[in-house]
Amino acid sequence: MNASPPGPAVLEITANAGVVRARQLVRALAQECRLSLVDQTKLITAASELARNTLVYGGGGTMTGAVVEERGRRGVRLDFEDQGPGIPDVDLALTDGWTSGNGMGLGLSGSKRLVDDFVLDTVPGRGTRVTITKWGR
Structure with a gap:
């Protein structure tokens, strides 16, 4: 009988230290889930970008992370949430190279490419x- 995964961990992302803690938690969850080193790196990179977006563009928020089991597979699911201004043009925001600030324009589109499941829910104002998920192979 398999033990069920522990409940989700919630981190506040209100300063740069929160982004660092988010990366550390994601690494621990990815290792617990036994993701390959390549998949760990992809997930940590995506999480780092999304945590930074939560801080910079959303004014801070939370990251919830957990090991999940679904349809006989295990993975890591991360949820980044803020109460910021929202994204007025999602298609534009998901375009490679586009940035609303001084970044490289790889945050959302790059994060989407690095994970298996990517769900963006935003309402201006x-x-x-x-929500992203990386599944074990």
Whole structure:
């Protein structure tokens, strides 16, 4: 009988230290899930970008992370949520090279390419929620 994964961990992302803690938690979850080193790196990179977006563009928020089991597979699911201004043009925001600030324009589109599941829910004036999952192979 398999033990069920522990409940989700929630981190506040209100300063750069929160971005660092998010990366550390994601690494621990990826290792617990036994993701390959390549998949760990992809997930940590995507999480770092999304945590930074939560801080810089959303004014801070939370990251919830957990090992999940679904349809006989294990993975790591991360949820980034803020109450910032939201994203007025999602298609534009997901375009490679586009940036609303001084970044390289790889945050959302790059994060989407690095994970298996990517869900973006945003309402201008009400904030943004991005949920990503990386599944074990």
